[in-house]
Amino acid sequence: MNEKTFRRFLELFLREMRMPLQESDPPPMRPLSDLLTDDEVEGECLDLCLQHLYKYNCPCSLAAALARATADRLLQTDLSIHHLNKPVEEGADPLPQMESVKLAWLVFNRLFEVCCLWMEELPFRRRPQPYYETSIHAIKNMRRKMEDKHVIIPDFNTLFNLQVGTEQAYFGVFDGHGGVDAAVYAANHLHVNLVQQECFIQDPIEALCRAFRATDQGFVKKAKREHMRCGTTGVVTFLRGRTLYVAWLGDSQVLLVRKGQAVELMKPHKPDREDEKQRIEALGGCVIWFGTWRVNGSLSVSRAIGDSEHKPYICGEADHDVFPLDGSEDYLILACDGFWDTVNPDEAVSVVSDHLEENTGDTTMVAHKLVASARDAGSSDNITVIVVFLRDPRSPLLTAAGHVPSICVTKARIFTN
Incomplete structure (x- = not known):
């Protein structure tokens, strides 16, 4: 460009x-x-x-x-x-x-x-960056209000004027409950908090976890000032060169697809997860069945930003993991539980594969197709889906010699609803 x-x-x-x-x-x-x-x-x-x-x-x-x-x-x-x-x-x-x-x-x-x-006088010159063609779709669905928020920052270095040699990108989905305020706050401030961490350059995953903690603490103070009672789950992916960093709270999830196969990156925080149940009970809380498993009979997630009236049982500490990328990765799917509760990983991969095949690799409506598949499968919740392509889907994965090509392509497009 x-x-x-x-x-x-x-x-x-x-x-x-x-x-x-x-x-x-x-x-x-x-x-x-x-x-x-x-x-x-x-x-x-x-x-x-x-x-x-x-x-x-x-x-x-x-x-x-x-x-x-x-x-x-x-x-x-x-x-x-x-x-x-x-x-x-x-x-x-x-x-x-x-x-x-x-x-x-x-x-x-x-x-x-x-x-x-x-x-x-245009002072900006675009630098080469990795290939992140991005398709997004979000719907209120059958809920009274839309409480999801999402963030797409394919050119993280430019947004924060970072003079570093490695390109970086940031994507996130936040699913609010009890109102949209916590999701809005997290979507607007978590990446700012990330850059402000002293360990950001040396230890991105620790910086991500600290950013989640700072965002939680900041929103709890805001909620107290403004008399708000709400929270949000969140999943964030941060790409630095050929390394993928993932951090999350609650049941919004990210899936990696490599060579057409789903790769599990994380386990959502649900109250019936044995380690989460033990943590909650050790603090004096309880997990009971009320239509679904809930913390103290209230929330159906065990970790979130906000929800100050439910802390410490609703934990604000993010889980995290780091994944090296070798160039064979196809794309990421980030989505809230309104999607994952009705579409499993293999079904999601099939929807994307079928769409790309039918449309000669055109990614424009991929997220729309995924959202429609969740709605058709019975989801009544808010649904937000982001698909981040890590290589050009119109290009073959392997060269004639069988080598994996570089994913560095000087192109990035964003498709939204």
Whole structure:
């Protein structure tokens, strides 16, 4: 993707934006939470930018670069003038807060400024990166509300301006319960917390676990301030070069497909899992049957971000694993329990294989097909599916000499619903 493509996007995007916003204008999007603290600004800004740019089919690397530049400009702004003068409740965390609508107004005006500057002189040059063509689909299904959130960052280095030699990518699915707030918070802040860990460069998996812990602690404090009672499961995959790092809480899951075969990467946290049951009972809790196995008769997962009223039985410590990649891997499927409860791994692989064969390797609607298969199999829950291709499905896996080719392809596309 060259400079001409980027300039063409900027030209069309600026024409559509109709900016800058005036004080009375509603922003194109706003954060789902009503109030924000200063330490939430970066995550919220990046999320607003990426969501809005992806909506206009912005190339993912350019979207990451624009989001980073916008966040940097915003973080250099004195936000204290926008803080609310609110009395602090007794025992509450006295952090200054601002209205999310005000932040959104600031974000989109900064994004507009960056796009105008880059139209005159484009400072961003796309670096080669691994092949991560990505298909996403998410539906509310038969539930009253959509409580899932997902994150796709194929160009992690650009989003955080990381000057490292190895390319990195990040994908996550968060399945909220009791409301969407915990899922939104985790989706917006876990990757920011990841980069902020001191051990991020040397020990990514430890950094991931610490990021889950920090995200849990941050949301518990927010929930207390804003009187929220909810939680979220989460599964995150972090790719650094030829290594896959996986961390998770609860029953959202990721599956690796290698040479057309499903490879189990993790075991979900369910209350009836023997080690989880023993942990809960050792803390004085119980696991009982109430339509399904539940912690203290309430939640059907045993680990989650949030759910402060159920801690320590609902644990905020993530499980994790590390997997070396050799180039024979086809793709990853990340999905919430609304998918995995009705579609097993082999069935998921069959759906993807059939679709690719019928459509000559076109991945555009792969996630839609997977979501439809779960719905047709009886799922009534929210369903979110992300398929991350680790190599080009239109290319044969093996060369004529029988060697595994490199997965490094300078291309990344994102397909959303």
